[in-house]
Amino acid sequence: MTTMLLATCNQGKKREIENFFKAGLVNIRLLSFADMNITAEVSETGATFAENARLKADYYSHLTGLGTLGDDSGLEVMALDGRPGVLSARYAGEGANDDARIQKLLAAMQGIVDRRARFVSAVCISRNGSALATFSGQVEGEILFAKRGEGGFGYDPLFFYPPLGKTFAELTLEEKNRISHRALALEQLKKFLLHGGLAL
Numbered sequence: 681m682t683t684m685l686l687a688t689c690n691q692g693k694k695r696e697i698e699n700f701f702k703a704g705l706v707n708i709r710l711l712s713f714a715d716m717n718i719t720a721e722v723s724e725t726g727a728t729f730a731e732n733a734r735l736k737a738d739y740y741s742h743l744t745g746l747g748t749l750g751d752d753s754g755l756e757v758m759a760l761d762g763r764p765g766v767l768s769a770r771y772a773g774e775g776a777n778d779d780a781r782i783q784k785l786l787a788a789m790q791g792i793v794d795r796r797a798r799f800v801s802a803v804c805i806s807r808n809g810s811a812l813a814t815f816s817g818q819v820e821g822e823i824l825f826a827k828r829g830e831g832g833f834g835y836d837p838l839f840f841y842p843p844l845g846k847t848f849a850e851l852t853l854e855e856k857n858r859i860s861h862r863a864l865a866l867e868q869l870k871k872f873l874l875h876g877g878l879a880l
Contacts (some may be wrong), residue, residue, distance in 0.1 A: 682873075684805075685746040686710045687736040692833030693751055693862070700857045700866050708873070716744060729753060729766060729802035734811050742809030749869075753801035753862060755835045757785070757823060759794045768834070778834055782827060785838065795822040799839060799848075801861040803869050813872050817864025821848075832856070 686694055694712055701708050713719075722739040726732035729752040737750030754768025764771035764785070772780040789795070798821065804814040819841065827837035829849025836848035841859070848856060857863045 682707065683709045683711060683746065685716065685740055685744055685748040686712060687740045687748050687750045689713055690833070693753075696853065696857060696860075696862060697749070697751070697866065699853050700863060701870070703854070703857060710749070711746070716746075718743070724752065724766070726752070726766065729800050730804070730814050730816055732766060733802040733804040734806070734814060737804040737806035738809050738811055741806040745808065747805065747807050750804045750806065751801065751862070753799065755785075755839065756798050756800055757789070758796040759792045760788060763788075782835060782838055785823070785835065786825070789823055789825075795824070797821055797823050797839065799835075799861040801865045803862075803865045805869060805872070813869070815865045815868035815872070817861045817866075817868070819859060819861045819864070 686697060688694060694710065698710055701710070718740070720743060722735055724732045724735060726735055732752035733750040735750070736752065737748045740750070741748035752766070754765055756762045756765050768781070772784045798818050800816065800818045802814060802816040805812045821842065822840045824838050824840050824847065827849070828847045829837050831851065832849040839848045840846070841848060844851065844855065844859070848860070
């Protein structure tokens with residue numbers, strides 16, 4: 681079994697990624713920051729999701745000596761010129777929770793008819809401070825006028841996915857790991873790993 685560090689404090693992401701690998705029969709053990717007693721933080725100064733994913737993967741793989749998976753993802757709203765974008769997690773300020781970010785987005789969308797949006801994800805795998813590969817995925821949807829669903833995390837309760845007629849917060853974990861932006865990026869990563877891309 682290959683052991684990797686997942687460079688995130690977001691337990692929702694960790695749960696999704698672990699489920700994805702398990703369902704795809706990928707024999708990987710993911711360690712969290714808590715497992716490694718990591719408190720150091722890297723500044724997410726990248727202009728794109730891919731740049732931020734690489735910053736995290738490179739930094740923590742150098743810090744720990746472990747192959748590291750960096751993930752950066754967020755929501756781009758067409759009518760808001762792509763905001764909140766790479767600032768999705770910090771949209772309502774440092775330390776704000778999911779509900780605060782959702783409320784700020786709903787306020788920004790008041791009176792806007794064009795509700796088109798997309799979720800974007802980038803994942804980077806690094807070893808010894810050097811990136812091996814980066815993959816990305818995106819999924820198109822719409823922003824609702826109010827939250828729907830109890831699952832997921834982040835902006836999931838507002839993001840409506842027309843092909844299934846549900847928000848991301850109404851999807852089962854299995855459904856989400858078939859069609860989400862993160863699943864599309866992870867599928868490419870899985871093929872890379874299965875072909876020996878992470879030789880430790």
